[in-house]
Amino acid sequence: MKIGCHISVAKGLEKAAMQAVHLGAESFQVFTKNPRGLKPKKIDHKDANKGVEIMTKHGITLVCHTPYITNLSTPKEDLQEVTIRSIAEDLHIAEAYGAVGAVVHCGKHVGEGEEYGTKRMVETLDLILEQYNGPVKLLLENTAGQGTELGLTIRALVAIREATKYPEKIGYCFDTCHAFAAGQWDEESFDKLLEDMEQTGYLDHLVCIHFNDSKVPYGSRKDRHEKIGKGEIGSDALAKFLRSEKLQHLPVVLETPVDDEQEYAEEMVYIRDLKG
Ligand SMILES: [Zn+2]
Numbered sequence: 001m002k003i004g005c006h007i008s009v010a011k012g013l014e015k016a017a018m019q020a021v022h023l024g025a026e027s028f029q030v031f032t033k034n035p036r037g038l039k040p041k042k043i044d045h046k047d048a049n050k051g052v053e054i055m056t057k058h059g060i061t062l063v064c065h066t067p068y069i070t071n072l073s074t075p076k077e078d079l080q081e082v083t084i085r086s087i088a089e090d091l092h093i094a095e096a097y098g099a100v101g102a103v104v105h106c107g108k109h110v111g112e113g114e115e116y117g118t119k120r121m122v123e124t125l126d127l128i129l130e131q132y133n134g135p136v137k138l139l140l141e142n143t144a145g146q147g148t149e150l151g152l153t154i155r156a157l158v159a160i161r162e163a164t165k166y167p168e169k170i171g172y173c174f175d176t177c178h179a180f181a182a183g184q185w186d187e188e189s190f191d192k193l194l195e196d197m198e199q200t201g202y203l204d205h206l207v208c209i210h211f212n213d214s215k216v217p218y219g220s221r222k223d224r225h226e227k228i229g230k231g232e233i234g235s236d237a238l239a240k241f242l243r244s245e246k247l248q249h250l251p252v253v254l255e256t257p258v259d260d261e262q263e264y265a266e267e268m269v270y271i272r273d274l275k276g
C-alpha cells in the first residue's frame with residue numbers, strides 16, 4: 001500500500017510533490033483546479049514536468065480529483081455541457097501531472113429519479129470519454145448517498161461502468177467514509193464487502209482508496225470525514241481494511257480534516273502502526 005494524503009496544488013505540482021516527500025507520503029492527491037469552480041485552467045507544463053520528476057524519483061503515485069460542482073446526471077443542458085468540458089479538461093491536466101486517475105463524484109438525480117439519473121450519467125460519461133484517449137482513468141467514487149446522490153453500492157457503480165461505451169477508460173475510487181455512511185460496510189461486514197468487490201469485477205478496476213473515518217454513524221447517508229480512529233468507523237475496522245491482502249497494491253489517500261497539512265505526517269505514521 002502506498003499511504004498518502006491530499007495536498008494543496010495552489011503553488012504548483014512541483015511544490016506539492018516536494019510537500020509529499022517532506023510529509024513522508026508514498027502517494028498523494030491534488031485537485032485538477034479550484035474544487036468549487038469550473039474555470040478553465042492553463043497547464044503549466046514546466047511545473048508539471050518538475051513535479052513528475054520528483055514523483056518518479058521517489059516512487060510516489062499521484063491521483064487527481066475533479067471539482068465538486070459538476071453533476072454527471074444533471075437534466076440541464078447548459079450544466080451538462082459545462083460538466084463535459086470541465087471533466088475532459090481535468091483528464092488532460094491529470095495526464096500532464098502524471099496521475100493514474102482523475103476521481104469524479106457520481107451524479108445527483110436532483111429529483112428526476114434514480115433511473116433517469118443513472119441513464120443521464122452514462123450519457124454524460126460517454127460524451128466526456130469519447131474526447132479522451134490517454135492513459136488516465138476516470139475514477140468513479142462511491143457516494144455517502146446524501147440528498148439525491150447516485151452510486152452508493154458496488155453493484156450500482158459496476159452497472160454504470162458497464163453501461164458506458166468506454167468501460168476500459170473507467171476505474172473506481174473507494175471512499176471508506178462514504179461507504180460506511182451509505183451503510184455499505186463496517187467491521188463485521190468488511191469480508192462481505194470484499195467478496196462483493198471480487199464477484200462483481202469491481203476489484204479489478206479499483207485504482208485508489210480514499211481513507212477516512214466518519215463523523216456520522218453507519219448508514220446516516222451524510223458525508224462528514226473524520227480523522228482515522230477518532231470517528232464512528234473506528235480503528236479496529238480501519239485496521240482490518242488496511243491489512244486486507246487484496247488491497248495492498250493500491251494508493252491509500254487521507255482526506256481527513258486538518259488545519260495544516262503537517263498533521264498528515266503524524267496521521268500517516270499512525271496508519272502504518274495500525275496496519276502493523
Ligand atoms: Zn473521497
Ligand SMILES: [Zn+2]
Nearest residue numbers: 178223224225
Ligand atoms: Zn467525502
